[in-house]
Amino acid sequence: MAARLQQVQAKACQATKFISKHGSAYYKQLLEQNKQYVKDPPTIETCNELSKQLFYTRLASIEGRTESFWRELDYIKNMWKNRQELRVEDAGIAALFGIECFAWFCAGEIIGRGFTFTGYYP
Incomplete structure (x- = not known):
């Protein structure tokens, strides 16, 4: 567990260095590309x-x-x-739509429980 924590800390340190080095240039480039949206x-x-x-x-x-x-x-x-x-095509589209709605509902429930798949763990 400690080794995993060190890996995460090292990655976070690398990301911080990259952002501090290149963040300003990216920010300026982003604003320049989207200046038509700036009021x-x-x-x-x-x-x-x-x-x-x-x-x-x-x-x-x-x-x-x-x-x-x-x-x-x-x-x-x-x-x-x-x-x-x-027609069969219309019934298939309706079935796929229903399955998609159910899948989004299940994904929302999983996310709402804090990405646990069974029960509640405080």
Whole structure:
């Protein structure tokens, strides 16, 4: 266990040295590549204004997303009414979607338990 701790410490030390040596250049390069997204002047007031714009824009988009959800739900209801005409491809896509949702649920549960697979260990 002590040897493993020393390995982790050595790796962390190497990463720190690399970041201290190359971090500034990477930061400058990143800002230069994405300067079209920087709002001038870069102040706290500008950040607060952009934050409010994002919040209220997302709030305004709820209505459109709700309408889209109900259209999708109506489409599914219509497919269920005409399930005799359902093709194998459509059923396969629906099954894969259900399996994917279940897998994400299981992954979320595992992450929520602190990456333990069985029980709770305090």
